[in-house]
Amino acid sequence: MTDQGVSLDVSAPAPRPGLAPRVRRMKERLLTADYEICLARARHYTAVYRETEGQDPALRAARALERTLEKQRIFIYADEHLAGTKTERFLSTPLSVDRGDFLRVLQMELDVLEKKAKPFKISDEDRSCFWNEILPYWDGRTLHDLKADKWRRWGVVSTRPSPRGWRDAARFVRYVGRDSLQKILGANLHAPPSLRRLKNLLGLRHELAFANPTPVVYCHDVQGHLCLGLDQVVELGMAELIRRAHEKLTRLDPGDSRGKAFLQAVILSLEAAIRYSERFAELAEAQAREATSADERRRLGRIAEHCRRVPRLPASSFHEALQSAWMTQVVGEIQFGTMDVFGVGRIDQYLYPLFQKDLRSGALERAEATALLQEYFLKLSSNVSPTPEVGMESNAVLGNSQHCVTLGGVTPSGSDATNELSELTLDAYAEMRGAVNQLCVRLHAGTPAGFVRRACEVFRHTNGIAFYNDEAIVPGLRADGYSDEDARDYTVVGCVETCGHGDTQGCVAGHDFVLPAALMLTLTNGAFPPAAPGQQAGFSSGDPSHFDSFEGLFAAFDRQLSHQLDTMVRAIAGKDEAHAEMLPAPYVSALIQGCIEGANDVTTGGAKYDFTSIDVRGLATLVDSLLAIETLVYDRKELGLNELVAIVLDDFAGQEALRQRLLRESPKYGSGDAQADALALRIVERIHGHVQARRNVRGGRYRVAYFSLGNHVVDGLFLGATPDGRRRGTPISNGVSPSNLVKPTGGPHAGMRSAAKIPPAQASSGIALNIRFHPNFIKDGRGLDTFAAMLKTYFSLGGMHLQPNFVSVETLRDAQLHPERHRDLIVKVSGYSACFTDLGRSIQDDIIARAEFGADG
Amino acid sequence: MSPLGRVFDVSKGCVHDGPGLRTVVFLKGCALGCPWCHNLEGTSHRPQIAYDAALCIRCGRCVEACPRNPGAWALDGTDAWRDGCDLAGRCVEVCPSGARRKVGRELSVEELVREVLVDADFFRGTGGGVTFSGGEPLLQADFVFACAAELATRNVHVAVQTAGLWPRRHVAELAERADLVLFDLKHCDAAAITRVMGVDGRAILENLDALLATDVELELCVTLVPGFNSGRDELEAIARWLRQRPRVPAVKLQPFHRLASGKAALYGTRYPHADTTPPGDAELEAAARLLREHGLPVVAG
Ligand code: SF4
């Protein structure tokens, strides 16, 4: 990393020449392309795994990657200056059938792909290949199956005999209700009936439980969600990493067969990546020979030249560095499969030396650098996952596997890291308007005021950026065990997760904890939400008739919390063991510090830093519910707890007046109420307390995060009413934001003040604070200055993160009515950024329902 | 004893009423009768009962609780209940949904200061503070000045937004207590003011002159109302008049807006300008250009 002193000329407004025509064309193509399924990776992986039964899992993983990189058809599309494709389709994603999560999704929804809310295309060839080759081989052999097997044996899930099972199913359906059920099933309701479908449905009847073993606990199959050491590849080249692996091999204890297989797998994978890049060089050369214009020949010639050298060798120019980083990332995504969510790290740091060199020598013009960065943004955004229908209510499809770019902050030695490239990247992003992937802007006390202001100004063009506070985050990372330098060099991965740069297996995603469901289980002694087929029977945390004080209730809630977190930890252990046994990630490991050095894969603890995060959702809904109970039941004694719970379970039927009072008469989180904030802190402290001493199977610590993607909407679909006055089926609160049900009388900064109180060490994996402003708020320079000052004030109070949306209700409504006019309207969901029109209806409505500030004037 | 203030709203997190992040304190009562006024709560000195049919869940509790002989009114969508209403607000106390609200409460200086100081951190961080608005805050000048004096001891920036009609003797204290005066100027023709608003237009302009003679920071807010002051002649007259003053303050243009037409229903009144189209961005821009051409410093609003 560079450690450069920079002076910023902030007085001159950045020139905005408008998008280069080629970038405009590429953007248009991305935003209008069909979503497609490509099974090339799946086919090659299936073939290799079939051929290599019984061999070392790391070598199998490497061979499968190698085969895919050798055989998969490749493309160089029009206007591209950076080459590298992930699949054989323009807009698709490498599907990880070996992991199993997407195998199950396709098994369930292959017949309704075209009917999905966001339809996917698939070729007939791929369709029949799936039923005839892929599913038959992998069914029972995936990581998902291995995990499920462990869960069954450990009692994480319960697969009860059918009569109970059917009763559970009926109870679950009644509880969730018709409207929610329709949203959960989506296009599946319209699937043509067939014998195959019936068979699949029977096979999949416990599927929910294998990701969601209790109503509180989600544990999906992914790991990923980390930052590859792209900086290492740019600076050193893969040949150097291969050399290091060879060297380690020669020094390895001869008895260490696993270490040997791992290093061989690393070498195979890196060599395959180099060869993959060379294929693009060959293709470019071939196309250049056919090209009719000199411009085309130059464009293709450069691609060929770059792809011959990188990622094998250190990059020698800015353009080549981007090519190297992109190709490295592409191969990572192919190895891991969709939902890899690899952040690309601090590009303004590791690309800076070459940027500066090229700029000085005249080899690079700013406009060209801008266009290259914009192309890179588009490429990072060009992925689509065929999320199951229930996820469609809450997720976007385009750019769903979010690849964050991090800018600014401090250098490893602690000085200001903001430089000319940070600024140029900001400007390039603002000009793009519609790149989905998120820009994460790190700020610290010494960030130049001009840079802060310019970053705020980007909101006049797009909402795809979020702010991070080094002053709060770095100490939190130190508490997790990072060295000072590595903590300062953090980057953002996924939505808001703070992660080491190329040195961390953070496992930050896929483990979600739904607080309001834990509360309802406490209030019903484990009866509600009822267990879905395959889920654990609800845990009895005590008979609510005996909770004669708020403290009595809280103690039971704490027992429930402890039980659910225990289940979570066991569920994660099953998933992690399965990864270690079956799906090591040699290519990813090669790019993470510590793995080659220790001859150990990331899945078995090879990374320099290793963690698991638990993502907690619905904090405000929980706090507001508890305080509503405290006020009406314990303070005013207006009704008994069981009486209130019965009304809540009945979704307030005939009790609208009481519901209104629950909504209005007790303290609310995020509205400037000290009691509510204190309760939130008490809960955060308890959760941290429960996981603090635990270790994952690799020996890493647990960390806690508070964000929800769009899944607080899905949680709502599965959850009946709650005592805060929330109706059945409606979203719970997102991240650490106040509930949408609460009138925001304290102003936007009241929510900031509440969030700022959360100790970073107890939420070191990240928080998401989402606040929506009317664009009027920043329409003039004064508003912009005020917003920048608010941000700094929030950070000086200890806030970790803020993602504002500057978009009005009118615009959002218009975008619902006329999606075609707002194709590049970007919003922040809770964590990630997405095209608003690409989002499911429920999450769109949730964003509209958020309080809006600053409309007047 | 410290004076009490009649307040109808304390609005936090505002950005368009002075520098930084602000809390705007809306005081009840105004002597002007601007037909386009959007703070209908501000015009009357007395508390009012607002009823918002959109929030109402038709539970009937308000009717039941009303001390007037039972059955005197019903939830029939009319404003019949306002006749003979004692404004004591029994209905408000029992209303679960917030559809019925009592607008206007009495606050002591200490209470108000305590309430706004919650945001001291963000005032400091953003260079913001408190803006007294209304209604006409200076009809409760004792209260406003006492609050401002108290806030000054905590280094909180104080702005006062006024329509300008109050006794001349307030000028010196206003200049001393306020860090910024936001003066709503509707017109520079006293007769036109008198004609439309039914008040002494000359007194307003004289108060402005007196303020301009002090060194208090002053910003003029001109609300553009089609048919009253947005024509070229009127704007030019305003510009000429201002150019003749001893100092020329910054001018902020804002469009009148029809927010009030929705609000009027809450108070059982009708908003006379419901059909007037507010000036658009282009008109605002043209007006700003014109004033600039006449050498006025126009700030974005
Ligand atoms: S305020 Fe008026 S309407 Fe309400 S209870 Fe009293 S008299 Fe009845």
Ligand code: SF4
């Ligand atoms: S008490 Fe409130 S909610 Fe009930 S009918 Fe009256 S105004 Fe409506």
